[in-house]
Amino acid sequence: MRRRHAFIAGAGSALASAALAAPALAAPALAQTAPAIRWRMTSSFTRTLDITYGAGEYFCRQVAALTDGQFQISQFPAGEIVGGFQALDAVQGGSVEAAYSGLLFNVGKDPTFALAAATPFMMNPRQQHAWMYHAGGNAMLNDFLKTYGMVAFPCGQTGNQWGGWFRNEIRSVDQLSGLKMRVAGLAGTVMQKVGVVPQQIPPGDIYPALERGVIDAVEYIGPYDDEKLGLNRVAKNYCYPGWGEGGTVFHAVFNGAKWAELPARYKAAVETAAQATTLNMMAEYDAKNPEALRRLVASGITLRAFPNEVVEALYRASVELYGEISARNPAFKAIYESQVAFRDLNYQYHQVADFQFDAMMLRLRRRS
Known part of the structure; x- marks a missing residue:
């Protein structure tokens, strides 16, 4: 009996020692994985x-x-x-x-x-x-x-980003000729095809450039950020739709x-x-763009839709540009064609789904 008690006590002591030792043994492994x-x-x-x-x-x-x-x-x-x-x-x-x-x-x-x-x-x-x-x-x-x-x-x-801020109202494609505009990405290249002189300006430098007259127009993001940059203090025509960045x-x-x-x-x-x-x-x-837009309108800016003539000219210019780039750039061509196929199939669905729901709600809201 005494030998049995001694064995149990010894085993218990060994298990306790092992338990105490376990974290120390596991720590290096944890350090390696994290x-x-x-x-x-x-x-x-x-x-x-x-x-x-x-x-x-x-x-x-x-x-x-x-x-x-x-x-x-x-x-x-x-x-x-x-x-x-x-x-x-x-x-x-x-x-x-x-x-x-x-x-x-x-x-x-x-x-x-x-x-x-x-x-x-x-x-x-x-x-x-x-x-x-x-x-x-x-x-x-x-x-x-x-x-x-x-x-x-x-x-x-x-x-969706907005179409941009313009010092003067844009009524025709001809008015874009010679216009110096801060616009990012391929939207600038598209606008160049219709006469705009695109400018690549980092976000932090946009307001000073507009204020000093270095540029005549700006496309940035949307109401909340545009208000933050103070663009409404210089240009008063805020245009839509945001064709350049859906x-x-x-x-x-x-x-x-x-x-x-x-x-x-x-x-x-x-x-x-x-x-x-x-x-x-x-x-x-x-959440914040609708509130900002309300403040911008209250500050005296004018919301203006781009004329159809302007939008259609820009669309034709974009399709032409994508064809030109695809002809010389295989990486662009592969990704662009994948996106176009996906976009077109997606619109077939959404023209009878989300688009119809939004159009229905806008119509009903106007009636109420």
């Missing part, structure tokens, strides 16, 4: 633009929360590390690990970049998200970005070599955080 990583992310936006810059901050917070604080990404505003339009250069060169940007800012490198963000007369936000997440869009875009040593994920959505996707962009080093758990956190940021940004714009 290492502490600190990255820098440069933004194409200034802090003044609280939704676009704030979306990057939101993304960073979500990544940290999903990794128990082990993966921290710190965002820096445009101009603090590099200028807003140099964000991708910094990622590609490895001076930062990540960037928060609109890829359409890089059409000077390759017009294919615009297809990742927004192109004239193409897809609306619903179509963009469906194409990217469920029709192979993300994979096609990342195959293209791989040639630049980068990988990116949709991480923000502005919704919806604009922003991206979290990463250096390809650094991305490959991340644990799978951190990569999953990034993709999840990016999707959450996309939904959150669009919801915030949908």
Whole structure:
């Protein structure tokens, strides 16, 4: 009996010792699967633009929360590390690990970049998200970005952007000739075909350029951000529809070599955080743009629809441009044709679904 008690006591002591030792043995394994990583992310936006810059901050917070604080990404505003339009250069060169940007800012490198963000007369936000997440869009875009040593994920959505601010009312295509306009992406190239002199100006420099008369017109995002920039204080004609950007996707962009080093758990956190940021940004714009538009109208600006003549001329110019680029750029051609096929099929559905619902509600609201 005494020997049995001694055996049980000894076994209990051994088990207790093993239990105490277990955490110490597991700790190195945990450290290997969840290492502490600190990255820098440069933004194409200034802090003044609280939704676009704030979306990057939101993304960073979500990544940290999903990794128990082990993966921290710190965002820096445009101009603090590099200028807003140099964000991708910094990622590609490895001076930062990540960037928060609109890829359409890089059409000077390759017009294919615009297809990742927004192109004239193409897809609306619903179509963009469906194409990217469920029709192979993300994979096609990342195959293209791989040639630049980068990988990116949709991480923000502005919704439909407005047509822009003009000092003078636009009544005809002829009035566009010689007009100096800040306009991003391929929309600028399309406008150039009808006589506009497009200007690529970072968001932080737009207001001074308009105020000093360096430019005659501006296309930025929409009522909330345009009010933030004070564009209504200089130009009084606010035009629609936003033909140039039916919806604009922003991206979290990463250096390809650094991305490959991340644990799978951190990569999953990034993709999840990016999707959450996309939904959150669009919801915030949908909540704040209507309020901002009401304030802008009250301030004395005039809402003006582009004449059909102008819209049709711009549409013809865009189709011509896409044909020209496709003839010399296989990457652009493949992604563009995929988007067109998806857009056209999608519109066949929505012309008897969402479009009819919206038209019905607008008609009924006017009657009530």
